[in-house]
Amino acid sequence: MKLRRWPAHQIVWRWHFYAGLFCIPFMLLLSVTGGIYLFKPQVEAALDAPYEHLVLTGTAALAHQQVQAALEAVPGAVLHAYELQANPQSAVRVLVKQGAVISRVYVHPQTLQILNIAREDSKLMRIVHELHGNLLLGARGSYLVELAASWAIVMVITGLYLWWPKAGQGLAGVVYPRMRKSSRVFWRDLHGVVGFWISFFTLFLLISGLPWTKSWGGMLKEIRQIQTMHVQMGNIKIQPQDWTVGGVAAGEHAAHEGHAMQSHVHHHAQDYRLLDPLVATVAPLQLTPPVLVAPPSNKSADWTARSDAQNRPLRVNIRFDTVGNMIERKNFADKPWLDRVIGMGVAIHEGQLFGWFNQLLGVVTALGLALLSVSAVVLWWKRLANASLFRTLGAPPSSQRPARFAWAMIAVMLSLGVLLPFFGLSLLLVLLMERYVMPYFPMLANYLGLRQAI
Numbered sequence: 311m312k313l314r315r316w317p318a319h320q321i322v323w324r325w326h327f328y329a330g331l332f333c334i335p336f337m338l339l340l341s342v343t344g345g346i347y348l349f350k351p352q353v354e355a356a357l358d359a360p361y362e363h364l365v366l367t368g369t370a371a372l373a374h375q376q377v378q379a380a381l382e383a384v385p386g387a388v389l390h391a392y393e394l395q396a397n398p399q400s401a402v403r404v405l406v407k408q409g410a411v412i413s414r415v416y417v418h419p420q421t422l423q424i425l426n427i428a429r430e431d432s433k434l435m436r437i438v439h440e441l442h443g444n445l446l447l448g449a450r451g452s453y454l455v456e457l458a459a460s461w462a463i464v465m466v467i468t469g470l471y472l473w474w475p476k477a478g479q480g481l482a483g484v485v486y487p488r489m490r491k492s493s494r495v496f497w498r499d500l501h502g503v504v505g506f507w508i509s510f511f512t513l514f515l516l517i518s519g520l521p522w523t524k525s526w527g528g529m530l531k532e533i534r535q536i537q538t539m540h541v542q543m544g545n546i547k548i549q550p551q552d553w554t555v556g557g558v559a560a561g562e563h564a565a566h567e568g569h570a571m572q573s574h575v576h577h578h579a580q581d582y583r584l585l586d587p588l589v590a591t592v593a594p595l596q597l598t599p600p601v602l603v604a605p606p607s608n609k610s611a612d613w614t615a616r617s618d619a620q621n622r623p624l625r626v627n628i629r630f631d632t633v634g635n636m637i638e639r640k641n642f643a644d645k646p647w648l649d650r651v652i653g654m655g656v657a658i659h660e661g662q663l664f665g666w667f668n669q670l671l672g673v674v675t676a677l678g679l680a681l682l683s684v685s686a687v688v689l690w691w692k693r694l695a696n697a698s699l700f701r702t703l704g705a706p707p708s709s710q711r712p713a714r715f716a717w718a719m720i721a722v723m724l725s726l727g728v729l730l731p732f733f734g735l736s737l738l739l740v741l742l743m744e745r746y747v748m749p750y751f752p753m754l755a756n757y758l759g760l761r762q763a764i
Contacts, residue, residue, distance in 0.1 A: 323706040329465035336458035343442035345676035348661035361401035370419040373589045374582040379422040380404035380415035391602040456523035460733035473502045501685040508678035518655035527555035598624040620662040622653035705759030
């Protein structure tokens with residue numbers, strides 16, 4: 311029997327159909343929340359506008375006095391981090407920690423009046439971030455997002471296969487939709503053309519988002535630990551991982567989009583006096599804001615200062631000893647190669663690496679994914695125009711002839727199954743159910759369009 315290089319068109323169409331049916335709700339949610347999060351700097355600047363351009367009639371208070379005012383406003387709290395002012399007329403932001411709760415206290419730099427107290431986990435963009443990353447369900451939500459992202463990668467690959475132009479087809483329906491054809495042809499062209507134009511950046515966003523997920527990100531974390539183990543054995547301090555995994559923060563500054571800071575030991579008010587010369591030392595360095603100065607933790611006696619910029623390559627970490635001398639400065643280039651690769655991917659994913667054009671690419675991709683989802687539903691509904699949803703799901707019909715072996719596609723699916731464990735396990739489960747369970751439920755198999763294949 312002559313072997314086919316690729317499987318029959320109907321088989322790939324069916325994979326694409328079922329992948330889309332599962333992924334569409336997730337893609338709509340991720341495209342909306344991701345599109346909003348692209349503008350995190352602008353949104354947070356607008357929300358914080360009332361705390362900018364304050365009226366000062368004299369000399370500002372010292373940093374440790376501003377911290378003390380914030381701590382008195384939240385009884386029982388300890389200093390988590392002090393954020394350097396963007397300009398002298400800005401309110402001072404002091405992050406304080408009370409148990410497991412981190413709050414941002416806005417303090418007038420001169421009068422020490424408390425202007426606002428807001429929990430970090432209640433911030434609008436923090437909620438959007440959590441909704442995008444784990445559906446507000448913690449680790450369980452992260453697993454769901456990872457599963458959807460894995461199948462979405464398959465959906466894009468199979469979609470490109472279905473889009474691939476036939477010999478002599480021309481550009482119509484390939485790079486632009488045919489506007490004067492029937493409604494069904496227009497929606498099919500729109501679905502395929504939009505999918506083609508955003509396919510590369512969609513794949514990039516899906517892959518660059520995987521390090522945040524519980525399973526895939528956890529594996530990367532293990533690889534990172536192995537990679538840095540020999541460096542740490544040489545007594546060279548490696549910067550903590552600064553991207554989140556499955557909604558659990560990893561790093562030094564938990565309050566800032568998942569970068570966890572170790573719990574600080576309790577300090578008396580006079581212990582924070584070192585903050586004054588540290589702020590004077592860090593401010594002239596012109597680190598990219600927000601710039602955070604943090605006291606010693608229960609794991610280190612050093613004070614730290616860092617840029618927590620969303621554009622990860624601009625981040626800097628500095629350590630100071632107990633008397634305020636700088637003992638170490640680490641730039642992005644000093645990070646392990648895995649951190650640099652992921653950091654660049656995260657910066658692009660969040661629309662921050664190359665300015666407004668990065669945001670524009672993200673918005674176009676988010677809008678394209680939403681349009682793909684809507685057009686897919688329209689096409690599905692048109693397939694059901696002469697049938698009832700209670701009688702058939704509308705899946706592409708199975709081929710009347712047995713499918714020949716398709717080694718190339720099998721190799722692609724096996725590779726994806728290894729690289730994306732959630733996809734591999736779920737695909738195996740589907741194949742086992744189709745082979746061993748569906749024969750006992752012919753009506754369900756017929757509804758799903760599997761009867762002929764069985």
